Amino acid sequence: MAQTGRGGGRRRTPPGSAKGGAKRPAPGKSGQPHRPRPTPAPAPAPEAPRTFRLGAIPGATPGKWIDRWRERLPHVELVYVPLDVASQREAILSGTVDAALIRLPIDKTDLHVIRLYDEESVVVTSADSSLTAAEELDPSDLAGEVLIVPRDHVLDPLDLPGTQPPRFVPPETTADAIATVAAGVGFLVVPLSLARLHHRKDLESIPLRGAPTSTVALAWHADRTTADVDTFVGIVRGRTAHSSR
Structure with missing residues (x-):
């Protein structure tokens, strides 16, 4: 906007000036007034070990x-x-x-x-036992066999009529019972995972119909x-x- 000066000439208003002499904010590169950048959020503290x-x-x-x-x-x-x-x-x-x-x-x-x-339960018996002839056993197939129940037995009481108790003190652990069966004495019934845990070449595991699960x-x-x-x-x-x- 032009203003009249002395001698009738005109004086241009300096860029950036408004009426009344107030100065406008200096534009940024985009032509907009400069604004401060936001402060970045602090990084989260690492979790304690x-x-x-x-x-x-x-x-x-x-x-x-x-x-x-x-x-x-x-x-x-x-x-x-x-x-x-x-x-x-x-x-x-x-x-x-x-x-x-x-x-x-x-x-x-x-x-x-x-x-x-x-888990399903299986019969664990010696690899030389006649029980290994079957792919699956019925409780009646075990009649006359020695049933070993270790003290750490994890299944419900087994109802296997006709089986014989051992003539020795029951083993303390399933591992002890497995070793006894591997020697050719009796059989035991355990969850499949325990049979796999104690797997040996001289043992066989056979599914038992109607056995309790774990x-x-x-x-x-x-x-x-x-x-x-x-x-x-x-x-x-x-x-x-x-x-x-």
Whole structure:
């Protein structure tokens, strides 16, 4: 806008000036007034190192779940803690483990328990036994045979009429009973996973019709449902890292 100066001439208003002499903000490169850049958000603090202790009874196979844990939470060490069925509940209540793969039945007081799967049971006998002629056995096929029941037996009481008790003190563990059977004395009935765990070339495992099953479950203390426990439950149930609960 031109203004009249002395002598009748015209004086141009300097660029950037408005009426009344007020100056406009200097434009930026885009022609817009300069604005300060936002302050970047601070990086999240790294998580403190910690461990997740997973207990498991003999025969349980948590390998695929452990692999997924290590892929998803590489900063949280998973410690595998072997358990026996007799002490599985105490290990959870005492905090020895954060969660555990256990065998049912179990006293569920103060526990959260999720049933995972049922295992079929098999007859384990010497490879030289006449029982190996069958691909599957009926309880009646075992009449007259010596039934060995170790003290750590995990199945319901077996109803096998006609079988004979051993003439010696029952073995303390399934491993001891397996060794006895491998020597050609008697047979035992165990969940398939235990038969595989104690597999030997001098033994055979044969399905038994009507045998009780064994249920494997995941359990943890009801008052200690941590974020890590929730994560492991999600992995067992097949949830991905981005699944909603």
